[in-house]
Amino acid sequence: MNPYVVIGAGQAGMQVCDSLRKSGYDGELILLGEEDSLPYQRPPLSKKFLTGDLDRDRLLFRPAAYFDKIAVDVRLRTQVESIDRAARQIVLGDGSTLAYTKLALTTGTRVRPLNCPGHELDNIYYVRTLTDSEMLLQRLASTERVAVIGGGFIGLEVAAVARELEKQATVIEAQERLMARAVSPVVSDFYAKLHRSRGVDVRCSSAVESIVESKQGLLVNLADGARIESDIVVAGIGVLPNSELAENCGLACNSGIVVDEYAQTSDPHIVAAGDCTMHFNGFLQREIRLESVQNAVDQAKVAAATLCGQPQAYRQVPWFWSDQYDVKLQMAGIGMPFDQYAVRGDLASQAFSVFYFRDNTFVGADSINRPAEHMACRKLLTQGTTLSVAQAQDIDFDLKQLAKAG
Amino acid sequence: MPKIIYRQADGREDAVEVPLGWSLMEAAIQNDIAGIVAECGGGCACATCHVYVGQGSKVELPEIGDMEGDMLECTSAERRDSSRLSCQLRMTAELDGLVVDIPETQT
Ligand SMILES: Cc1cc2nc3c(=O)[nH]c(=O)nc-3n(C[C@H](O)[C@H](O)[C@H](O)COP(=O)(O)OP(=O)(O)OC[C@H]3O[C@@H](n4cnc5c(N)ncnc54)[C@H](O)[C@@H]3O)c2cc1C
Ligand code: FES
Numbered sequence: 047m048n049p050y051v052v053i054g055a056g057q058a059g060m061q062v063c064d065s066l067r068k069s070g071y072d073g074e075l076i077l078l079g080e081e082d083s084l085p086y087q088r089p090p091l092s093k094k095f096l097t098g099d100l101d102r103d104r105l106l107f108r109p110a111a112y113f114d115k116i117a118v119d120v121r122l123r124t125q126v127e128s129i130d131r132a133a134r135q136i137v138l139g140d141g142s143t144l145a146y147t148k149l150a151l152t153t154g155t156r157v158r159p160l161n162c163p164g165h166e167l168d169n170i171y172y173v174r175t176l177t178d179s180e181m182l183l184q185r186l187a188s189t190e191r192v193a194v195i196g197g198g199f200i201g202l203e204v205a206a207v208a209r210e211l212e213k214q215a216t217v218i219e220a221q222e223r224l225m226a227r228a229v230s231p232v233v234s235d236f237y238a239k240l241h242r243s244r245g246v247d248v249r250c251s252s253a254v255e256s257i258v259e260s261k262q263g264l265l266v267n268l269a270d271g272a273r274i275e276s277d278i279v280v281a282g283i284g285v286l287p288n289s290e291l292a293e294n295c296g297l298a299c300n301s302g303i304v305v306d307e308y309a310q311t312s313d314p315h316i317v318a319a320g321d322c323t324m325h326f327n328g329f330l331q332r333e334i335r336l337e338s339v340q341n342a343v344d345q346a347k348v349a350a351a352t353l354c355g356q357p358q359a360y361r362q363v364p365w366f367w368s369d370q371y372d373v374k375l376q377m378a379g380i381g382m383p384f385d386q387y388a389v390r391g392d393l394a395s396q397a398f399s400v401f402y403f404r405d406n407t408f409v410g411a412d413s414i415n416r417p418a419e420h421m422a423c424r425k426l427l428t429q430g431t432t433l434s435v436a437q438a439q440d441i442d443f444d445l446k447q448l449a450k451a452g
Numbered sequence: 453m454p455k456i457i458y459r460q461a462d463g464r465e466d467a468v469e470v471p472l473g474w475s476l477m478e479a480a481i482q483n484d485i486a487g488i489v490a491e492c493g494g495g496c497a498c499a500t501c502h503v504y505v506g507q508g509s510k511v512e513l514p515e516i517g518d519m520e521g522d523m524l525e526c527t528s529a530e531r532r533d534s535s536r537l538s539c540q541l542r543m544t545a546e547l548d549g550l551v552v553d554i555p556e557t558q559t
Contacts, residue, residue: 087493104478107493112484343491367497374519376497417519421499421526446525 047073049119050353051136051146053126053291055079057088057342058152058320058349060107065350067116075118076144080125083176084110089339091179092203092282093369097210098183102176129295131313148353151292151303151311151318152346155285155337160195164257169264169278173200174285185278189213193266193276195254197224199368201282202237206370209244216247216274218266223250228366230381232400233412236393237370244371247274285337287322300324302335307359309349317349328361329427330380338366363427365420376420379410379427388439391416399423401438408433418446425449454548458485461556470543476552477501477539487554494539496520502527504534504553511546529555 050066052059055077063077079085086105094100113120125139135145157172159165171182182204186192192208194201197219208215217224223234224241241248253269257279266274287302298304298312302324309317309325320342324335344362351358366377373396381387381402391398399413399420408427413420422445426433429452437443453469456476470479480488480501489500496519506513513536516524520540524531538552 089493089495104474107481108484109482115484339492367492367495369495374495374497415519417497417522418525421523425526 048145048147049074049076050148052077052150054152055085056154058346060085061346062150062350063118065347069354077120078124092173092200096207131295149316152320153288153322155321158284160281162254171280189277191276193274193279196282204280205246218252219250220253308352308357319345319349328359340365376413378423381410388435422446422449457551459553474543475539476541489558499523499526500558501538503538528557
């Protein structure tokens with residue numbers, strides 16, 4: 047029998063391999079990745095790794111010996127060019143082919159590049175891969191001023207690190223508020239205040255017209271006429287799914303590789319998981335593309351189960367976190383869009399949760415420095431426990447007890 | 453190098469050399485110790501690196517931080533007095549020989 051092949055050696059790819067072995071698949075298993083590192087954690091790339099506190103070995107999910115032990119043939123620096131579904135084989139960058147019995151696509155995403163004039167200049171950085179982050183880390187040592195384009199999670203985490211390293215930092219966001227896609231205005235405003243109080247020049251509703259080189263470094267020209275002087279630009283303006291492999295071989299794609307609740311693509315021999323999928327999410331009861339550790343891990347488990355012929359539907363509650371300074375944001379469920387919300391706790395003390403409701407149903411919560419509330423919310427959402435606005439905002443109401451009661 | 457002894461619920465033990473400054477979670481992961489999941493990679497955001505430490509030992513562990521204490525409320529296996537998140541415990545010379553008990557479940 048030909049091997050099971052996993053394309054993309056990131057978090058989801060590594061989890062598919064791990065789960066396949068745990069589910070008892072004992073045939074040949076190959077993990078292909080174009081990067082030059084064993085699978086590693088990306089979250090620290092915009093957090094602790096950038097402050098220089100972690101060396102690269104500590105980012106690996108598992109040491110090389112682990113892959114030997116579970117008999118996964120990991121081939122790094124190996125790019126997959128195309129998939130021939132009819133022949134059930136893939137073509138690699140060097141022209142060689144590899145036949146498969148089953149295929150898992152865990153190709154993730156890549157950064158959306160800037161496209162304004164000047165986007166090709168030196169000293170413009172992105173943060174997606176270990177290499178990206180290493181280059182930025184190195185450059186930060188001789189940098190005074192950092193201009194961050196994009197006020198999403200990654201941009202804001204980089205700005206926070208820059209301030210911790212005592213650099214000047216500016217955040218330029220096109221939308222009228224920070225993290226607009228993911229959090230409510232209450233949370234956006236809290237973070238704008240937080241960053242300003244730590245000395246970041248936060249500029250919302252600011253479109254970048256161009257970037258030019260000046261004697262002192264770079265000049266970022268904004269549509270409102272403002273000019274930001276900086277040594278480097280770090281862009282965090284979102285990602286694009288790596289779905290070309292799937293598209294080019296005729297798999298259904300729609301801003302991501304389309305999969306059902308079982309991580310199954312439109313080809314019965316191919317599953318997909320992680321950042322690259324547009325998937326039917328059983329918890330949300332709609333299609334969505336999620337970019338998170340939770341989704342990479344949980345969906346990869348579902349994909350492995352499908353490959354082993356033990357299908358289990360993907361129903362897990364989404365969760366996410368972001369560290370900025372000493373403030374931890376933890377998100378449970380998907381709060382957007384909502385029609386009602388409730389704040390529990392005190393914004394000024396930097397410890398509170400915001401609960402979101404849609405049609406009187408609790409759909410998600412953002413917790414700031416409130417991990418116990420976050421965990422209670424994950425439980426409530428998993429169980430589908432009814433929670434009212436009044437209960438949510440009553441600080442004396444015991445959420446944990448409610449979660450326990452089921 | 454100082455060692456940590458990871459003990460499974462069934463009594464099986466693995467002695468692991470841990471570089472100073474590493475978290476006990478990282479050392480467990482890099483040595484493929486079963487039962488420590490660490491979904492968030494040490495972000496103190498998942499509580500799947502829960503361990504019981506210090507039973508029968510005199511070493512003084514650093515105090516439980518606010519964030520860690522909160523997350524410990526949410527472990528999958530029961531919380532005991534000896535419960536800690538292994539991602540929040542840093543290796544020091546004093547911890548040499550410490551026994552870390554791994555709970556039966558993390559998720
Ligand atoms: C800086 C940063 C911070 C983050 N912070 C958080 C956080 O705090 N919390 C959180 O939940 N999530 C966070 N995330 C998101 C999280 O890291 C991702 O959701 C997760 O890594 C997705 O895993 P994946 O396996 O789907 O994709 P990836 O990790 O992107 O892995 C895909 C791999 O496939 C490879 N590949 C693609 N195409 C091919 C091909 N044709 N041939 C061979 N190889 C190929 C890619 O090179 C890549 O290595 C962060 C991400 C970044 C970049
Ligand atoms: S690894 Fe997630 S809390 Fe310790």
